[in-house]
Amino acid sequence: MDDLASKKCAPCNAKDLQAMSEQSANELLAQVQGWGLLTEGGILKLHRSWKVKSFTKGLEFFKLVAEIAEAEGHHPDLHLVGWNNVKIDLWTHSVGGLTENDFILAAKINSLKIEHLLKRKTAR
Template identity: 75%
Template sequence: MDDLTTKRCVPCNSKDMRPMTEQSAKEQLSQVHGWNLSTEGGVMKLHRSWKVKSFTKGLEFFQLVADVAEAEGHHPDLHLVGWNDVKIDIWTHAVGGLTENDFILAAKIGSLQVEHLLRKKPAAT
């Protein structure tokens, strides 16, 4: 399989673009370490969480993600829950499910250098 970080997202305005099947999504999932499949309201999405050091580190994290999303023209749903729980959901809103664009964006987000923003130990639950 191609390295997804070298690919570019394609515009979502094509009438031919369709959401991928769950089987296809499961096959692609191995290329985006740390991401999981979730289904919400019948829509399959990519989901991942991180624990950041502080609220402001969460905002810095989001800025790094925003820069990638803008460059790709493909935008995730960003959530800062509490003061340090960053959650990202990616799906192609235009088709109501997952496309290769989502995996490309997830791979690029996954390759960001964010270690300096993350907690060293998981937070107690």
Template identity: 75%
Template sequence: MTLPSRLSAVSANARILLTQLSRRVWADHGRAMKEARQSLALFMGLGLIVLAKVPGWNLVNEGGVQKLHRSWKVKTFVKGMEFLKLVADVAEAEGHHPDLHLVGWNNVKIDIWTHAIGGLTENDFILAAKINGLNLHHLLRITPANK
């Protein structure tokens, strides 16, 4: 057998092996995606149950990312900064870094999710509960939304 014909035979075998490998990878990928969708559906159901443990927080979906969201109205701009500092101290102690926003002069908004996985984990709900446990009443405007 000549060198070109041997290379052609090797090349044909390589194509067959690559095709088989590709089919296995896609089959594994399909199974993994199905399991991920099932896990997400299960987690979303659990997320709604756990959400009841953190009153005032809402589940939101931003660009396919599930987040916990809550907003408050504070008395003044300076009270808003104090509010954010108290939350930042708790978040830092937890090793968590939520998105903190002071919008306008008196609207505090917080979004919590785990950046590493692009969604929610148990730690997000724990942080939300700890934020709920902070003594923030002296900073808030008393409105029906804050009660």
């Protein structure tokens, strides 16, 4: 099994890129600790939440995520709810569902050193 964090996202406009089944998504889910599946508006997404120390720490976190997203050419939906709740939804907009790209990006986000930004207990 390849390490997802070491992979590179495929171009989202690739003709052979298709949304994966929920079963396939569940199989990959074990490789991205802390993430869960969410169906919203009929679209299967990866979702994760964190509690940060402050509003500005949430923005710092988003900056780190943005750097990875730009490097991969794959962009998540970022939400800063209230003053310290960070939520990220991943899905491949061009196919209307999940692809391996979403799991690759989730693994790369998981590898970020963000402990200094988080409250002691993180939300799931």
